[in-house]
Amino acid sequence: MTAVRRDSSRDAEAPPASQADSRAPVGDPEPRDWVSALGGTGPEQSTALRELHALMIRAAGHQVWRMRAALPDPSPGAVDVIVNQAADEAMTALLGKLHTFQGRSRFTTWAFKFAILQAATEVRRLQWQHREVELRDVELRPSPAHEGPELSAEGIDLAGAVARAMSRVLTPYQRRIAVALLVDGVPIDVLAERLGSSRGALYKTLHEVRTRLRAELVATGYLPVSQAGPARLPQASPISPTDHEVSPTSSAGTR
Amino acid sequence: MSQTPGPRPDVLTDPAVESLLQDTTPWLSCEECFERMDTYAEAAVHDPQHLDEAMTAHLRGCSACDEEAQSLIDLLRAS
Numbered sequence: 001m002t003a004v005r006r007d008s009s010r011d012a013e014a015p016p017a018s019q020a021d022s023r024a025p026v027g028d029p030e031p032r033d034w035v036s037a038l039g040g041t042g043p044e045q046s047t048a049l050r051e052l053h054a055l056m057i058r059a060a061g062h063q064v065w066r067m068r069a070a071l072p073d074p075s076p077g078a079v080d081v082i083v084n085q086a087a088d089e090a091m092t093a094l095l096g097k098l099h100t101f102q103g104r105s106r107f108t109t110w111a112f113k114f115a116i117l118q119a120a121t122e123v124r125r126l127q128w129q130h131r132e133v134e135l136r137d138v139e140l141r142p143s144p145a146h147e148g149p150e151l152s153a154e155g156i157d158l159a160g161a162v163a164r165a166m167s168r169v170l171t172p173y174q175r176r177i178a179v180a181l182l183v184d185g186v187p188i189d190v191l192a193e194r195l196g197s198s199r200g201a202l203y204k205t206l207h208e209v210r211t212r213l214r215a216e217l218v219a220t221g222y223l224p225v226s227q228a229g230p231a232r233l234p235q236a237s238p239i240s241p242t243d244h245e246v247s248p249t250s251s252a253g254t255r
Numbered sequence: 256m257s258q259t260p261g262p263r264p265d266v267l268t269d270p271a272v273e274s275l276l277q278d279t280t281p282w283l284s285c286e287e288c289f290e291r292m293d294t295y296a297e298a299a300v301h302d303p304q305h306l307d308e309a310m311t312a313h314l315r316g317c318s319a320c321d322e323e324a325q326s327l328i329d330l331l332r333a334s
C-alpha cells in the first residue's frame with residue numbers, strides 16, 4: 001500500500017466537489033478546436049490548457065462527489081486534494097492520447113471520461129488502501145440466509161449448482177479471481193493493482209469464468225440453451241433442492 | 256496477498272450468483288469500453304433508443320466501467 005500522494009499546489013483552481021456539477025457549463029457548440037489549440041504554442045495553448053484543466057477538475061469533482069461515501073476521509077480539504085490530483089493525472093493521460101481524438105464525440109465529453117476514470121480509480125484505491133485483499137480458492141456454498149421474498153429454494157438450488165460448477169470447470173486461478181471480484185467485492189482496479197495486473201486482464205478472466213459457468217449450467221440443465229441476456233433465477237429448478245443434486249439432463253455428476 | 260484477520264463467508268449470495276452467470280457476450284474489453292464511452296454516453300443522452308449491444312453487455316458485467324459510464328452520462332445531462 002502506498003501513502004497517498006498529494007499535490008495541493010493547484011487547490012486554488014479546485015471547486016468543492018459538491019459544487020462541481022454547477023460550474024463551467026460546457027455550452028452547445030465546441031468553443032474551440034481543442035486539438036489544434038492544445039497542440040499549438042503561446043497564449044492560445046496556455047489558455048486551452050487552463051480551460052482543459054478546469055474541465056478535468058469539474059469531471060473529477062463530479063466523480064468524487066458520486067463516490068464520497070466510499071472515502072475514508074470525505075472532508076472538503078481531502079476531497080479537494082483527490083480531485084486536483086485526479087485532474088492532473090487525467091490531463092497528463094489525455095495529452096498523451098490527444099493524437100487519437102477523432103471527433104466522434106465532443107472533445108469535452110472525450111476529456112471528461114479521462115477524469116472520471118482517474119477519479120473513480122483513486123477513490124476505490126483509497127477505499128481499500130488499508131484493507132487486505134486475499135485470493136481465496138474456496139468451495140462456496142449457497143447462502144443460508146437469503147433475503148427478500150423473491151428468493152426461494154430454486155435460488156438456493158441454482159447457487160448450489162454454480163458452486164459445484166465452480167469446482168468442476170474453473171481453474172484455481174479463475175476461482176480465486178471470481179471469488180475476489182464477485183464474492184468478496186474487491187474492485188477490479190484495486191485487485192489489478194495488488195496483482196500487478198490490469199483491469200482488462202482481470203475482466204478477460206472474469207469473462208472466461210462466466211462463459212465456462214454458463215456452459216456448464218446449460219449442460220446440467222440449470223440454464224436454457226438459448227438463454228441470452230442477464231442470468232435470472234429460474235422459474236423452476238430441474239431438481240428438488242433436497243435431492244441428490246444431479247440434473248436429469250446432466251452428463252456429469254457433482255463432486 | 257496476505258491473510259485477512261477474520262474469515263470471509265464462503266457463501267454464494269444471489270447477487271453473486273447472478274453476476275457469475277452474467278452473459279457478457281458479445282465480448283468487449285475494458286479498454287474498448289473506455290474508447291467507446293464518450294460516444295456511448297452522448298448517444299445515451301441524445302437518443303435513448305440507441306443500442307450498443309457489446310457496450311451493454313460489458314457494462315452489465317463490469318461494475319467499474321458501468322459506474323464510470325453512468326457517471327459520464329449524468330455529467331452530460333447536468334451540462
Ligand SMILES: [Zn+2]
Pocket residue numbers: 203284285288313317319320321
Ligand atoms: Zn470494464
